[in-house]
Amino acid sequence: MAKPRFEVAVGLFVVLGFLILSMIVFFVSGVYFFRPGYHLKAQFDYVGIIDRGAPVRFSGVRVGEVTKVDILEPGEERKTAKIEVTFFVERHVVVKDNYEVSVRGNHVMSEPHVSITPMPGEGRVLKDGDVVKEGISPFAMDDMFQEGQVILERMGKLLEDIGTAFEDPETKVMLSDSLKNMNNLLKSLNEIVVGEEE
8 A cells, every 4th residue: 555655656746846847947948838918920021040939128128038930931911931920028018019129139249039119109009919010120140241241342442443553654643743733832822821921
């Protein structure tokens, strides 16, 4: 009789330990099953490295987290593919349809997150399941590097053209003559000013 009781006690202990461990993991990760709130969706052209579990911030304050990221294929509603981010927002936070919903923090010094920024004016209060169709996508770092590369190449070509122009003997003579003329002009102006002062 003692053996079955011991097995039941061990089983209960293991289950209880698993539940406590699960609660600790969810508490540390910021995910709670029984937290009151609602889910919203936002559609973006590009979301960078955002993924499930990323924080949702309202004017910088954490108020929820991303629960799902889906790819929406082109169809009747849209010409190009979109990324739909589903995120949880705590119940006490009011989000209106004129607020800006954007993806931020896609660089080395910041964590990726969904940012909700209140905007002035009247707007409809969003409810569970509502979709923000015009989410503001982050600037892609790769695009910035490519743009920088193009600018550097153009600057290099410009400097090369300037160097070639200065190597031309005629250009050197013209530049020297221009400097001499400028010097003579300054001398003449100086003489006029001195003459008026006397």
